[in-house]
Amino acid sequence: MKAIGIILAGGNNKMMKELSNKRAIAAMPVAGSYRSIDFALSNMSNSKIQKVAVITQYNARSLNEHLSSSKWWDFGRKQGGLFVFTPTITADSSYWYRGTADSLYQNLQFLKSSHEPYVVIASGDGIYKLDYGKVLEYHIEKKADITMVVKKLEDRSEINRFGVVSMTEEGRVTEIDEKPLETNLSTVSTGIYIIRRRLLIELIEKAAEEDRHDFVRDILVRYKNLKKIYAYKLDTYWSNISTVNSYYKTNMDFLKKDVRNYFFKQYPDIYTKVEDLPPAKYNFGAEVRNSLVSSGCIVNGCVENSVLFKKIYIGNNSVVKNCIILNDVYIGDNSYLENCIVESGSTIKANSRYVGEGDPIIVVEDNPIYY
Structure with missing residues:
Protein backbone atom coordinates (compact mmCIF):
# COMPACT_ATOMS: atom_id res chain seq x y z
CA MET A 1 0.00 0.00 0.00
CA LYS A 2 1.32 3.44 -0.92
CA ALA A 3 0.96 4.83 2.59
CA ILE A 4 2.66 5.10 5.95
CA GLY A 5 0.72 4.72 9.18
CA ILE A 6 0.60 6.90 12.28
CA ILE A 7 -1.20 5.72 15.43
CA LEU A 8 -1.95 8.44 17.98
CA ALA A 9 -1.65 6.74 21.37
CA GLY A 10 -0.46 9.55 23.63
CA GLY A 11 -3.66 10.91 25.13
CA ASN A 12 -4.85 10.58 28.72
CA ASN A 13 -8.48 10.63 29.79
CA LYS A 14 -9.99 11.31 33.21
CA MET A 15 -13.17 9.49 32.13
CA MET A 16 -11.24 6.22 32.54
CA LYS A 17 -10.76 7.05 36.24
CA GLU A 18 -8.35 4.69 38.05
CA LEU A 19 -7.91 2.52 34.95
CA SER A 20 -5.64 5.08 33.29
CA ASN A 21 -3.55 5.73 36.42
CA LYS A 22 -0.84 3.29 35.40
CA ARG A 23 -1.28 2.77 31.65
CA ALA A 24 -2.15 4.61 28.47
CA ILE A 25 -5.66 4.01 27.15
CA ALA A 26 -4.16 2.42 24.03
CA ALA A 27 -2.61 -0.20 26.35
CA MET A 28 -5.93 -1.14 27.99
CA PRO A 29 -6.53 -4.92 27.92
CA VAL A 30 -9.41 -5.99 25.65
CA ALA A 31 -11.13 -9.33 25.00
CA GLY A 32 -9.02 -11.46 27.31
CA SER A 33 -5.67 -11.48 25.53
CA TYR A 34 -5.38 -8.25 23.54
CA ARG A 35 -4.54 -4.59 24.02
CA SER A 36 -6.54 -1.78 22.46
CA ILE A 37 -3.68 -0.75 20.16
CA ASP A 38 -3.51 -4.29 18.68
CA PHE A 39 -6.57 -3.55 16.56
CA ALA A 40 -5.07 -0.49 14.84
CA LEU A 41 -1.70 -2.23 14.43
CA SER A 42 -3.33 -5.34 12.96
CA ASN A 43 -5.37 -3.23 10.55
CA MET A 44 -2.17 -1.51 9.41
CA SER A 45 -0.41 -4.86 8.90
CA ASN A 46 -3.40 -6.45 7.13
CA SER A 47 -3.65 -3.41 4.85
CA LYS A 48 -0.01 -4.01 3.77
CA ILE A 49 1.25 -0.80 5.36
CA GLN A 50 4.91 -1.53 6.07
CA LYS A 51 6.00 1.58 7.95
CA VAL A 52 4.08 2.58 11.08
CA ALA A 53 4.79 5.15 13.81
CA VAL A 54 3.15 5.02 17.23
CA ILE A 55 3.15 8.36 19.07
CA THR A 56 2.98 7.84 22.84
CA GLN A 57 3.08 10.16 25.84
CA TYR A 58 1.11 9.56 29.06
CA ASN A 59 1.87 6.46 31.14
CA ALA A 60 3.68 4.93 28.19
CA ARG A 61 5.77 2.30 30.04
CA SER A 62 3.22 -0.52 29.67
CA LEU A 63 2.55 0.42 26.05
CA ASN A 64 6.24 0.61 25.21
CA GLU A 65 6.80 -2.84 26.71
CA HIS A 66 3.99 -4.20 24.57
CA LEU A 67 5.56 -2.65 21.46
CA SER A 68 9.10 -3.81 22.28
CA SER A 69 9.09 -6.19 19.30
CA SER A 70 7.46 -5.50 15.96
CA LYS A 71 7.39 -9.17 14.94
CA TRP A 72 3.94 -9.85 16.40
CA TRP A 73 2.35 -7.56 13.79
CA ASP A 74 4.85 -8.51 11.07
CA PHE A 75 6.56 -5.10 10.87
CA GLY A 76 10.07 -6.51 11.36
CA ARG A 77 11.08 -6.06 7.74
CA LYS A 78 14.17 -4.72 6.00
CA GLN A 79 11.91 -2.07 4.50
CA GLY A 80 9.68 -0.08 6.83
CA GLY A 81 9.20 -1.19 10.43
CA LEU A 82 7.51 -0.09 13.66
CA PHE A 83 8.65 3.20 15.21
CA VAL A 84 7.69 4.43 18.69
CA PHE A 85 8.00 8.17 19.33
CA THR A 86 7.85 9.73 22.80
CA PRO A 87 8.28 13.45 23.62
CA THR A 88 11.93 14.51 23.68
CA ILE A 89 13.68 17.68 24.80
CA THR A 90 15.45 19.34 21.88
CA ALA A 91 17.08 22.70 21.18
CA ASP A 92 13.86 23.77 19.45
CA SER A 93 11.28 22.34 21.84
CA SER A 94 11.05 21.62 25.56
CA TYR A 95 7.31 20.83 25.50
CA TRP A 96 5.37 17.66 25.94
CA TYR A 97 2.92 17.16 23.09
CA ARG A 98 0.35 19.93 23.46
CA GLY A 99 -2.17 18.27 21.15
CA THR A 100 -2.50 15.83 18.27
CA ALA A 101 -1.25 18.31 15.65
CA ASP A 102 1.70 19.24 17.87
CA SER A 103 2.63 15.56 18.32
CA LEU A 104 2.81 15.27 14.53
CA TYR A 105 4.81 18.49 14.27
CA GLN A 106 7.40 17.35 16.82
CA ASN A 107 7.88 14.17 14.74
CA LEU A 108 7.71 15.88 11.35
CA GLN A 109 11.03 14.37 10.29
CA PHE A 110 9.33 10.96 10.14
CA LEU A 111 6.92 12.33 7.53
CA LYS A 112 9.60 14.23 5.62
CA SER A 113 11.97 11.28 5.40
CA SER A 114 9.27 8.92 4.10
CA HIS A 115 8.56 8.43 0.42
CA GLU A 116 5.02 7.03 0.37
CA PRO A 117 2.50 9.53 -1.05
CA TYR A 118 -0.25 8.98 1.58
CA VAL A 119 -0.59 8.86 5.37
CA VAL A 120 -3.13 6.83 7.37
CA ILE A 121 -3.75 8.37 10.81
CA ALA A 122 -5.59 6.28 13.41
CA SER A 123 -6.24 6.49 17.14
CA GLY A 124 -5.07 3.74 19.48
CA ASP A 125 -8.33 3.35 21.41
CA GLY A 126 -10.65 2.04 18.66
CA ILE A 127 -11.84 -1.57 18.49
CA TYR A 128 -12.60 -2.44 14.85
CA LYS A 129 -11.41 -4.15 11.68
CA LEU A 130 -10.87 -2.10 8.54
CA ASP A 131 -8.97 -2.43 5.27
CA TYR A 132 -7.37 0.99 4.93
CA GLY A 133 -6.70 0.15 1.27
CA LYS A 134 -10.42 0.44 0.52
CA VAL A 135 -10.51 3.83 2.24
CA LEU A 136 -7.55 4.94 0.12
CA GLU A 137 -9.33 3.80 -3.06
CA TYR A 138 -12.36 5.87 -2.01
CA HIS A 139 -10.06 8.83 -1.22
CA ILE A 140 -8.48 8.70 -4.69
CA GLU A 141 -11.81 8.15 -6.44
CA LYS A 142 -13.32 11.23 -4.78
CA LYS A 143 -10.16 13.28 -5.40
CA ALA A 144 -10.35 14.24 -1.75
CA ASP A 145 -7.80 16.27 0.19
CA ILE A 146 -8.71 14.50 3.43
CA THR A 147 -10.89 11.42 3.99
CA MET A 148 -12.27 10.69 7.45
CA VAL A 149 -13.85 7.38 8.45
CA VAL A 150 -17.26 7.88 10.08
CA LYS A 151 -19.74 5.65 11.86
CA LYS A 152 -23.44 6.08 12.53
CA LEU A 153 -24.10 5.50 16.24
CA GLU A 154 -27.32 3.92 17.44
CA ASP A 155 -26.71 4.86 21.09
CA ARG A 156 -27.20 8.63 21.18
CA SER A 157 -26.03 8.88 24.81
CA GLU A 158 -22.45 8.38 23.57
CA ILE A 159 -22.50 10.99 20.81
CA ASN A 160 -21.18 13.96 22.82
CA ARG A 161 -17.87 12.09 23.31
CA PHE A 162 -17.06 12.42 19.61
CA GLY A 163 -16.88 14.86 16.77
CA VAL A 164 -20.09 14.72 14.73
CA VAL A 165 -20.24 15.33 10.99
CA SER A 166 -22.85 16.15 8.39
CA MET A 167 -22.29 15.39 4.71
CA THR A 168 -23.84 15.55 1.28
CA GLU A 169 -25.20 12.48 -0.53
CA GLU A 170 -21.87 12.24 -2.37
CA GLY A 171 -20.02 12.04 0.97
CA ARG A 172 -18.55 15.58 1.04
CA VAL A 173 -18.29 16.75 4.65
CA THR A 174 -20.10 20.05 5.16
CA GLU A 175 -19.98 20.42 8.93
CA ILE A 176 -17.76 19.14 11.77
CA ASP A 177 -18.79 19.78 15.36
CA GLU A 178 -16.27 18.55 17.92
CA LYS A 179 -17.88 17.00 21.04
CA PRO A 180 -21.11 19.05 21.02
CA LEU A 181 -23.30 19.29 24.12
CA GLU A 182 -26.42 18.88 21.98
CA THR A 183 -26.84 17.73 18.38
CA ASN A 184 -29.37 16.12 16.08
CA LEU A 185 -26.63 14.37 14.13
CA SER A 186 -25.76 10.73 14.74
CA THR A 187 -22.71 10.21 12.48
CA VAL A 188 -19.41 10.51 14.35
CA SER A 189 -15.76 10.60 13.38
CA THR A 190 -13.86 7.45 14.33
CA GLY A 191 -10.50 9.24 14.46
CA ILE A 192 -9.23 7.55 11.26
CA TYR A 193 -7.99 9.80 8.44
CA ILE A 194 -6.23 9.52 5.09
CA ILE A 195 -4.36 12.49 3.69
CA ARG A 196 -1.60 13.09 1.15
CA ARG A 197 1.75 13.22 2.95
CA ARG A 198 2.92 16.54 1.48
CA LEU A 199 -0.41 18.20 2.28
CA LEU A 200 -0.22 16.94 5.88
CA ILE A 201 3.28 18.38 6.28
CA GLU A 202 2.07 21.70 4.88
CA LEU A 203 -0.98 21.85 7.19
CA ILE A 204 0.98 20.80 10.28
CA GLU A 205 3.68 23.42 9.66
CA LYS A 206 1.02 26.09 9.10
CA ALA A 207 -0.72 25.15 12.38
CA ALA A 208 2.59 25.28 14.27
CA GLU A 209 3.35 28.76 12.88
CA GLU A 210 0.01 29.96 14.26
CA ASP A 211 0.61 28.19 17.61
CA ARG A 212 -2.30 25.79 17.03
CA HIS A 213 -2.00 22.25 18.34
CA ASP A 214 -5.16 20.20 17.75
CA PHE A 215 -5.63 18.20 14.55
CA VAL A 216 -9.44 18.24 14.59
CA ARG A 217 -10.14 21.81 15.69
CA ASP A 218 -7.17 23.51 14.07
CA ILE A 219 -7.01 21.59 10.80
CA LEU A 220 -10.21 19.66 10.00
CA VAL A 221 -12.67 22.26 11.32
CA ARG A 222 -10.71 25.28 10.01
CA TYR A 223 -10.20 23.87 6.52
CA LYS A 224 -13.56 22.15 6.00
CA ASN A 225 -14.62 24.77 3.44
CA LEU A 226 -11.17 25.25 1.88
CA LYS A 227 -10.20 21.60 1.43
CA LYS A 228 -12.24 18.74 0.02
CA ILE A 229 -12.98 16.56 3.04
CA TYR A 230 -14.93 13.36 2.38
CA ALA A 231 -16.44 10.78 4.74
CA TYR A 232 -16.02 7.01 4.34
CA LYS A 233 -18.85 5.15 6.10
CA LEU A 234 -17.89 2.21 8.30
CA ASP A 235 -20.75 -0.28 8.56
CA THR A 236 -19.09 -3.01 10.67
CA TYR A 237 -18.36 -3.19 14.41
CA TRP A 238 -16.57 -0.17 15.89
CA SER A 239 -16.18 0.90 19.49
CA ASN A 240 -14.12 3.46 21.35
CA ILE A 241 -13.03 2.52 24.89
CA SER A 242 -12.17 5.92 26.34
CA THR A 243 -14.73 5.85 29.20
CA VAL A 244 -15.28 3.28 31.94
CA ASN A 245 -18.76 2.40 30.67
CA SER A 246 -17.67 2.06 27.03
CA TYR A 247 -14.67 -0.05 28.09
CA TYR A 248 -16.94 -2.35 30.11
CA LYS A 249 -19.52 -2.58 27.33
CA THR A 250 -16.90 -3.31 24.66
CA ASN A 251 -15.43 -6.20 26.63
CA MET A 252 -18.91 -7.56 27.32
CA ASP A 253 -19.62 -7.42 23.58
CA PHE A 254 -16.97 -10.12 23.13
CA LEU A 255 -19.22 -12.52 25.07
CA LYS A 256 -21.55 -12.39 22.04
CA LYS A 257 -20.84 -15.16 19.57
CA ASP A 258 -21.22 -12.98 16.47
CA VAL A 259 -18.71 -10.41 17.76
CA ARG A 260 -16.18 -13.11 18.70
CA ASN A 261 -16.57 -14.80 15.32
CA TYR A 262 -16.13 -11.50 13.49
CA PHE A 263 -12.86 -10.64 15.22
CA PHE A 264 -11.32 -14.05 15.82
CA LYS A 265 -12.72 -16.45 13.21
CA GLN A 266 -13.07 -14.25 10.12
CA TYR A 267 -10.12 -13.14 8.01
CA PRO A 268 -8.14 -10.94 8.51
CA ASP A 269 -6.87 -11.77 11.99
CA ILE A 270 -6.10 -9.55 14.97
CA TYR A 271 -2.54 -10.02 16.27
CA THR A 272 -1.00 -9.41 19.69
CA LYS A 273 2.13 -10.04 21.69
CA VAL A 274 2.01 -13.67 22.81
CA GLU A 275 2.96 -14.81 26.32
CA ASP A 276 4.05 -18.40 26.88
CA LEU A 277 1.45 -19.42 29.49
CA PRO A 278 -0.25 -22.73 30.33
CA PRO A 279 -3.92 -23.15 29.39
CA ALA A 280 -6.60 -22.22 31.91
Whole structure:
Protein backbone atom coordinates (compact mmCIF):
# COMPACT_ATOMS: atom_id res chain seq x y z
CA MET A 1 0.00 0.00 0.00
CA LYS A 2 1.32 3.44 -0.92
CA ALA A 3 0.96 4.83 2.59
CA ILE A 4 2.66 5.10 5.95
CA GLY A 5 0.72 4.72 9.18
CA ILE A 6 0.60 6.90 12.28
CA ILE A 7 -1.20 5.72 15.43
CA LEU A 8 -1.95 8.44 17.98
CA ALA A 9 -1.65 6.74 21.37
CA GLY A 10 -0.46 9.55 23.63
CA GLY A 11 -3.66 10.91 25.13
CA ASN A 12 -4.85 10.58 28.72
CA ASN A 13 -8.48 10.63 29.79
CA LYS A 14 -9.99 11.31 33.21
CA MET A 15 -13.17 9.49 32.13
CA MET A 16 -11.24 6.22 32.54
CA LYS A 17 -10.76 7.05 36.24
CA GLU A 18 -8.35 4.69 38.05
CA LEU A 19 -7.91 2.52 34.95
CA SER A 20 -5.64 5.08 33.29
CA ASN A 21 -3.55 5.73 36.42
CA LYS A 22 -0.84 3.29 35.40
CA ARG A 23 -1.28 2.77 31.65
CA ALA A 24 -2.15 4.61 28.47
CA ILE A 25 -5.66 4.01 27.15
CA ALA A 26 -4.16 2.42 24.03
CA ALA A 27 -2.61 -0.20 26.35
CA MET A 28 -5.93 -1.14 27.99
CA PRO A 29 -6.53 -4.92 27.92
CA VAL A 30 -9.41 -5.99 25.65
CA ALA A 31 -11.13 -9.33 25.00
CA GLY A 32 -9.02 -11.46 27.31
CA SER A 33 -5.67 -11.48 25.53
CA TYR A 34 -5.38 -8.25 23.54
CA ARG A 35 -4.54 -4.59 24.02
CA SER A 36 -6.54 -1.78 22.46
CA ILE A 37 -3.68 -0.75 20.16
CA ASP A 38 -3.51 -4.29 18.68
CA PHE A 39 -6.57 -3.55 16.56
CA ALA A 40 -5.07 -0.49 14.84
CA LEU A 41 -1.70 -2.23 14.43
CA SER A 42 -3.33 -5.34 12.96
CA ASN A 43 -5.37 -3.23 10.55
CA MET A 44 -2.17 -1.51 9.41
CA SER A 45 -0.41 -4.86 8.90
CA ASN A 46 -3.40 -6.45 7.13
CA SER A 47 -3.65 -3.41 4.85
CA LYS A 48 -0.01 -4.01 3.77
CA ILE A 49 1.25 -0.80 5.36
CA GLN A 50 4.91 -1.53 6.07
CA LYS A 51 6.00 1.58 7.95
CA VAL A 52 4.08 2.58 11.08
CA ALA A 53 4.79 5.15 13.81
CA VAL A 54 3.15 5.02 17.23
CA ILE A 55 3.15 8.36 19.07
CA THR A 56 2.98 7.84 22.84
CA GLN A 57 3.08 10.16 25.84
CA TYR A 58 1.11 9.56 29.06
CA ASN A 59 1.87 6.46 31.14
CA ALA A 60 3.68 4.93 28.19
CA ARG A 61 5.77 2.30 30.04
CA SER A 62 3.22 -0.52 29.67
CA LEU A 63 2.55 0.42 26.05
CA ASN A 64 6.24 0.61 25.21
CA GLU A 65 6.80 -2.84 26.71
CA HIS A 66 3.99 -4.20 24.57
CA LEU A 67 5.56 -2.65 21.46
CA SER A 68 9.10 -3.81 22.28
CA SER A 69 9.09 -6.19 19.30
CA SER A 70 7.46 -5.50 15.96
CA LYS A 71 7.39 -9.17 14.94
CA TRP A 72 3.94 -9.85 16.40
CA TRP A 73 2.35 -7.56 13.79
CA ASP A 74 4.85 -8.51 11.07
CA PHE A 75 6.56 -5.10 10.87
CA GLY A 76 10.07 -6.51 11.36
CA ARG A 77 11.08 -6.06 7.74
CA LYS A 78 14.17 -4.72 6.00
CA GLN A 79 11.91 -2.07 4.50
CA GLY A 80 9.68 -0.08 6.83
CA GLY A 81 9.20 -1.19 10.43
CA LEU A 82 7.51 -0.09 13.66
CA PHE A 83 8.65 3.20 15.21
CA VAL A 84 7.69 4.43 18.69
CA PHE A 85 8.00 8.17 19.33
CA THR A 86 7.85 9.73 22.80
CA PRO A 87 8.28 13.45 23.62
CA THR A 88 11.93 14.51 23.68
CA ILE A 89 13.68 17.68 24.80
CA THR A 90 15.45 19.34 21.88
CA ALA A 91 17.08 22.70 21.18
CA ASP A 92 13.86 23.77 19.45
CA SER A 93 11.28 22.34 21.84
CA SER A 94 11.05 21.62 25.56
CA TYR A 95 7.31 20.83 25.50
CA TRP A 96 5.37 17.66 25.94
CA TYR A 97 2.92 17.16 23.09
CA ARG A 98 0.35 19.93 23.46
CA GLY A 99 -2.17 18.27 21.15
CA THR A 100 -2.50 15.83 18.27
CA ALA A 101 -1.25 18.31 15.65
CA ASP A 102 1.70 19.24 17.87
CA SER A 103 2.63 15.56 18.32
CA LEU A 104 2.81 15.27 14.53
CA TYR A 105 4.81 18.49 14.27
CA GLN A 106 7.40 17.35 16.82
CA ASN A 107 7.88 14.17 14.74
CA LEU A 108 7.71 15.88 11.35
CA GLN A 109 11.03 14.37 10.29
CA PHE A 110 9.33 10.96 10.14
CA LEU A 111 6.92 12.33 7.53
CA LYS A 112 9.60 14.23 5.62
CA SER A 113 11.97 11.28 5.40
CA SER A 114 9.27 8.92 4.10
CA HIS A 115 8.56 8.43 0.42
CA GLU A 116 5.02 7.03 0.37
CA PRO A 117 2.50 9.53 -1.05
CA TYR A 118 -0.25 8.98 1.58
CA VAL A 119 -0.59 8.86 5.37
CA VAL A 120 -3.13 6.83 7.37
CA ILE A 121 -3.75 8.37 10.81
CA ALA A 122 -5.59 6.28 13.41
CA SER A 123 -6.24 6.49 17.14
CA GLY A 124 -5.07 3.74 19.48
CA ASP A 125 -8.33 3.35 21.41
CA GLY A 126 -10.65 2.04 18.66
CA ILE A 127 -11.84 -1.57 18.49
CA TYR A 128 -12.60 -2.44 14.85
CA LYS A 129 -11.41 -4.15 11.68
CA LEU A 130 -10.87 -2.10 8.54
CA ASP A 131 -8.97 -2.43 5.27
CA TYR A 132 -7.37 0.99 4.93
CA GLY A 133 -6.70 0.15 1.27
CA LYS A 134 -10.42 0.44 0.52
CA VAL A 135 -10.51 3.83 2.24
CA LEU A 136 -7.55 4.94 0.12
CA GLU A 137 -9.33 3.80 -3.06
CA TYR A 138 -12.36 5.87 -2.01
CA HIS A 139 -10.06 8.83 -1.22
CA ILE A 140 -8.48 8.70 -4.69
CA GLU A 141 -11.81 8.15 -6.44
CA LYS A 142 -13.32 11.23 -4.78
CA LYS A 143 -10.16 13.28 -5.40
CA ALA A 144 -10.35 14.24 -1.75
CA ASP A 145 -7.80 16.27 0.19
CA ILE A 146 -8.71 14.50 3.43
CA THR A 147 -10.89 11.42 3.99
CA MET A 148 -12.27 10.69 7.45
CA VAL A 149 -13.85 7.38 8.45
CA VAL A 150 -17.26 7.88 10.08
CA LYS A 151 -19.74 5.65 11.86
CA LYS A 152 -23.44 6.08 12.53
CA LEU A 153 -24.10 5.50 16.24
CA GLU A 154 -27.32 3.92 17.44
CA ASP A 155 -26.71 4.86 21.09
CA ARG A 156 -27.20 8.63 21.18
CA SER A 157 -26.03 8.88 24.81
CA GLU A 158 -22.45 8.38 23.57
CA ILE A 159 -22.50 10.99 20.81
CA ASN A 160 -21.18 13.96 22.82
CA ARG A 161 -17.87 12.09 23.31
CA PHE A 162 -17.06 12.42 19.61
CA GLY A 163 -16.88 14.86 16.77
CA VAL A 164 -20.09 14.72 14.73
CA VAL A 165 -20.24 15.33 10.99
CA SER A 166 -22.85 16.15 8.39
CA MET A 167 -22.29 15.39 4.71
CA THR A 168 -23.84 15.55 1.28
CA GLU A 169 -25.20 12.48 -0.53
CA GLU A 170 -21.87 12.24 -2.37
CA GLY A 171 -20.02 12.04 0.97
CA ARG A 172 -18.55 15.58 1.04
CA VAL A 173 -18.29 16.75 4.65
CA THR A 174 -20.10 20.05 5.16
CA GLU A 175 -19.98 20.42 8.93
CA ILE A 176 -17.76 19.14 11.77
CA ASP A 177 -18.79 19.78 15.36
CA GLU A 178 -16.27 18.55 17.92
CA LYS A 179 -17.88 17.00 21.04
CA PRO A 180 -21.11 19.05 21.02
CA LEU A 181 -23.30 19.29 24.12
CA GLU A 182 -26.42 18.88 21.98
CA THR A 183 -26.84 17.73 18.38
CA ASN A 184 -29.37 16.12 16.08
CA LEU A 185 -26.63 14.37 14.13
CA SER A 186 -25.76 10.73 14.74
CA THR A 187 -22.71 10.21 12.48
CA VAL A 188 -19.41 10.51 14.35
CA SER A 189 -15.76 10.60 13.38
CA THR A 190 -13.86 7.45 14.33
CA GLY A 191 -10.50 9.24 14.46
CA ILE A 192 -9.23 7.55 11.26
CA TYR A 193 -7.99 9.80 8.44
CA ILE A 194 -6.23 9.52 5.09
CA ILE A 195 -4.36 12.49 3.69
CA ARG A 196 -1.60 13.09 1.15
CA ARG A 197 1.75 13.22 2.95
CA ARG A 198 2.92 16.54 1.48
CA LEU A 199 -0.41 18.20 2.28
CA LEU A 200 -0.22 16.94 5.88
CA ILE A 201 3.28 18.38 6.28
CA GLU A 202 2.07 21.70 4.88
CA LEU A 203 -0.98 21.85 7.19
CA ILE A 204 0.98 20.80 10.28
CA GLU A 205 3.68 23.42 9.66
CA LYS A 206 1.02 26.09 9.10
CA ALA A 207 -0.72 25.15 12.38
CA ALA A 208 2.59 25.28 14.27
CA GLU A 209 3.35 28.76 12.88
CA GLU A 210 0.01 29.96 14.26
CA ASP A 211 0.61 28.19 17.61
CA ARG A 212 -2.30 25.79 17.03
CA HIS A 213 -2.00 22.25 18.34
CA ASP A 214 -5.16 20.20 17.75
CA PHE A 215 -5.63 18.20 14.55
CA VAL A 216 -9.44 18.24 14.59
CA ARG A 217 -10.14 21.81 15.69
CA ASP A 218 -7.17 23.51 14.07
CA ILE A 219 -7.01 21.59 10.80
CA LEU A 220 -10.21 19.66 10.00
CA VAL A 221 -12.67 22.26 11.32
CA ARG A 222 -10.71 25.28 10.01
CA TYR A 223 -10.20 23.87 6.52
CA LYS A 224 -13.56 22.15 6.00
CA ASN A 225 -14.62 24.77 3.44
CA LEU A 226 -11.17 25.25 1.88
CA LYS A 227 -10.20 21.60 1.43
CA LYS A 228 -12.24 18.74 0.02
CA ILE A 229 -12.98 16.56 3.04
CA TYR A 230 -14.93 13.36 2.38
CA ALA A 231 -16.44 10.78 4.74
CA TYR A 232 -16.02 7.01 4.34
CA LYS A 233 -18.85 5.15 6.10
CA LEU A 234 -17.89 2.21 8.30
CA ASP A 235 -20.75 -0.28 8.56
CA THR A 236 -19.09 -3.01 10.67
CA TYR A 237 -18.36 -3.19 14.41
CA TRP A 238 -16.57 -0.17 15.89
CA SER A 239 -16.18 0.90 19.49
CA ASN A 240 -14.12 3.46 21.35
CA ILE A 241 -13.03 2.52 24.89
CA SER A 242 -12.17 5.92 26.34
CA THR A 243 -14.73 5.85 29.20
CA VAL A 244 -15.28 3.28 31.94
CA ASN A 245 -18.76 2.40 30.67
CA SER A 246 -17.67 2.06 27.03
CA TYR A 247 -14.67 -0.05 28.09
CA TYR A 248 -16.94 -2.35 30.11
CA LYS A 249 -19.52 -2.58 27.33
CA THR A 250 -16.90 -3.31 24.66
CA ASN A 251 -15.43 -6.20 26.63
CA MET A 252 -18.91 -7.56 27.32
CA ASP A 253 -19.62 -7.42 23.58
CA PHE A 254 -16.97 -10.12 23.13
CA LEU A 255 -19.22 -12.52 25.07
CA LYS A 256 -21.55 -12.39 22.04
CA LYS A 257 -20.84 -15.16 19.57
CA ASP A 258 -21.22 -12.98 16.47
CA VAL A 259 -18.71 -10.41 17.76
CA ARG A 260 -16.18 -13.11 18.70
CA ASN A 261 -16.57 -14.80 15.32
CA TYR A 262 -16.13 -11.50 13.49
CA PHE A 263 -12.86 -10.64 15.22
CA PHE A 264 -11.32 -14.05 15.82
CA LYS A 265 -12.72 -16.45 13.21
CA GLN A 266 -13.07 -14.25 10.12
CA TYR A 267 -10.12 -13.14 8.01
CA PRO A 268 -8.14 -10.94 8.51
CA ASP A 269 -6.87 -11.77 11.99
CA ILE A 270 -6.10 -9.55 14.97
CA TYR A 271 -2.54 -10.02 16.27
CA THR A 272 -1.00 -9.41 19.69
CA LYS A 273 2.13 -10.04 21.69
CA VAL A 274 2.01 -13.67 22.81
CA GLU A 275 2.96 -14.81 26.32
CA ASP A 276 4.05 -18.40 26.88
CA LEU A 277 1.45 -19.42 29.49
CA PRO A 278 -0.25 -22.73 30.33
CA PRO A 279 -3.92 -23.15 29.39
CA ALA A 280 -6.60 -22.22 31.91
CA LYS A 281 -7.14 -24.80 34.66
CA TYR A 282 -10.59 -25.63 36.05
CA ASN A 283 -10.42 -27.44 39.38
CA PHE A 284 -13.11 -29.71 40.83
CA GLY A 285 -16.23 -27.68 41.66
CA ALA A 286 -15.53 -24.88 39.19
CA GLU A 287 -18.48 -23.55 37.16
CA VAL A 288 -18.00 -21.33 34.13
CA ARG A 289 -20.84 -19.98 31.99
CA ASN A 290 -20.69 -17.63 28.99
CA SER A 291 -17.25 -16.26 29.83
CA LEU A 292 -13.87 -15.62 28.23
CA VAL A 293 -11.10 -17.22 30.30
CA SER A 294 -7.51 -16.55 29.25
CA SER A 295 -4.31 -18.55 29.57
CA GLY A 296 -2.71 -18.93 32.99
CA CYS A 297 -5.99 -18.76 34.95
CA ILE A 298 -6.93 -21.13 37.77
CA VAL A 299 -10.65 -21.34 38.52
CA ASN A 300 -12.11 -22.95 41.65
CA GLY A 301 -15.36 -21.00 42.02
CA CYS A 302 -18.21 -19.82 39.78
CA VAL A 303 -17.64 -17.48 36.81
CA GLU A 304 -20.61 -16.16 34.83
CA ASN A 305 -20.86 -13.60 31.99
CA SER A 306 -17.33 -12.37 32.68
CA VAL A 307 -14.02 -11.69 30.94
CA LEU A 308 -10.96 -13.07 32.74
CA PHE A 309 -7.60 -11.87 31.51
CA LYS A 310 -4.28 -13.67 32.05
CA LYS A 311 -2.98 -15.27 35.27
CA ILE A 312 -6.07 -14.94 37.46
CA TYR A 313 -6.82 -17.10 40.51
CA ILE A 314 -10.46 -17.60 41.57
CA GLY A 315 -10.76 -19.04 45.11
CA ASN A 316 -13.07 -21.77 46.41
CA ASN A 317 -16.79 -20.89 46.59
CA SER A 318 -16.14 -17.46 45.06
CA VAL A 319 -18.61 -15.98 42.57
CA VAL A 320 -17.58 -13.67 39.72
CA LYS A 321 -20.56 -12.37 37.78
CA ASN A 322 -20.75 -9.74 34.99
CA CYS A 323 -17.15 -8.72 35.71
CA ILE A 324 -13.97 -7.82 33.90
CA ILE A 325 -10.92 -9.11 35.78
CA LEU A 326 -7.64 -7.71 34.48
CA ASN A 327 -4.27 -9.51 34.54
CA ASP A 328 -2.58 -11.00 37.64
CA VAL A 329 -5.54 -10.81 40.02
CA TYR A 330 -5.96 -13.06 43.07
CA ILE A 331 -9.52 -13.51 44.38
CA GLY A 332 -9.71 -15.17 47.79
CA ASP A 333 -12.18 -17.84 48.93
CA ASN A 334 -15.88 -17.10 49.50
CA SER A 335 -15.75 -13.73 47.72
CA TYR A 336 -18.60 -12.26 45.66
CA LEU A 337 -18.01 -9.83 42.80
CA GLU A 338 -20.73 -8.55 40.50
CA ASN A 339 -20.67 -5.78 37.89
CA CYS A 340 -17.04 -4.89 38.62
CA ILE A 341 -13.83 -4.07 36.80
CA VAL A 342 -10.93 -5.37 38.92
CA GLU A 343 -7.62 -3.62 38.26
CA SER A 344 -4.60 -5.75 37.37
CA GLY A 345 -2.38 -6.90 40.22
CA SER A 346 -5.19 -6.62 42.76
CA THR A 347 -5.56 -9.09 45.62
CA ILE A 348 -9.13 -9.54 46.82
CA LYS A 349 -9.17 -10.86 50.38
CA ALA A 350 -11.27 -13.90 51.31
CA ASN A 351 -14.93 -13.18 52.17
CA SER A 352 -14.91 -9.86 50.27
CA ARG A 353 -18.01 -8.50 48.54
CA TYR A 354 -18.11 -5.93 45.73
CA VAL A 355 -21.31 -5.18 43.81
CA GLY A 356 -21.74 -2.40 41.26
CA GLU A 357 -25.20 -0.86 41.28
CA GLY A 358 -26.09 0.28 37.77
CA ASP A 359 -22.72 1.34 36.36
CA PRO A 360 -19.75 -0.97 36.93
CA ILE A 361 -17.42 -0.13 39.80
CA ILE A 362 -13.63 -0.23 39.64
CA VAL A 363 -11.97 -2.36 42.32
CA VAL A 364 -8.32 -1.68 43.17
CA GLU A 365 -6.93 -3.72 46.09
CA ASP A 366 -3.21 -3.80 46.76
CA ASN A 367 -3.19 -6.37 49.55
CA PRO A 368 -0.53 -9.01 50.18
CA ILE A 369 -1.59 -12.41 48.84
CA TYR A 370 -3.26 -14.72 51.37
CA TYR A 371 -3.30 -18.35 50.32
